[in-house]
Amino acid sequence: MTAGASVLFDAPGPRARVRNNLVTVLVVAAVVLAGWWLFRAFDEKGQFTAEKWKPFLEADVWSTYLLPGLKGTVVAAIISIIAALVLGMIFGILRLSEHRVIRWVAGAIVEFARAIPVLILMIFLFALYSEYDLFKSDDLALAAVVTALTIYNGSVIAEIVRAGIRSLPKGQTEAAVALGLRKNQLMRLILLPQAITAMLPALISQMVVALKDTALGYQITYIEIVRSGQQLGAAQQNTIPALIVVAVIMIALNSTLTLVATKLEQRLRARKRRKGGGPVLAADSIITDAAPGVDVTKAP
16 A cells, blocks of 8 residues: 555554554464464364375365365356346336335335345245245255345345445436436436446455355255365365365355456446446437437437
């Protein structure tokens, strides 16, 4: 960080910089000491011997435990993220409806879904699906995990969408109305393209949350990477190394998801800059989609 002024706080003076550097050194030293203590404790228990790590060099261990668990995690995450994005977009727009009843009902559903812990929702849905035999026995756990993650993350994304659209200047809506655009055209052509770019950082964070929460499915016998790691540790008597490998895999998955989403955000922002800062109301595409009978060339 530079010593220049910031919009968030004043630049620290000489004494403050010395104090900040000292606190940083102390914190780093504490983290290193804690890491060294954990390493020594595990090492004394024989958790870092070659025999504990040798199973990870065998193809059977990966094909029997880790790869099926990784597949379960990725499948549940992809389905729930896509479904949550769709559900969140719908309810986020409904919460902005001009009709009070629709706005209240959508708001009540979103707040209720956000208040339920994901694990409790998974357990409830698993019991419900089992009781009424709504899915095949092999798909019960997956259905419960995906439904619970979709409901919770969709409700959070709905709030992100609502806040993102409301953050746009009111002049965008007023100009679109002056040009004669319908409500769906206003949302589709003007508001959403601009809001999505602003919402991407929050959406990326919620996607990572959905990916990590797939691990909760292990409580309802869903085969994902954490459950597979525990089964591997029990079979090979190397629980700590197995969980360390699982942690590395989860970190790699989350980092990859964040990287891909960040690259997408950068491309969208670059495209927006090339187009002159966002959708322009006088653009040909918007003029073409204007309401029939409206002469947009004479609009104020």
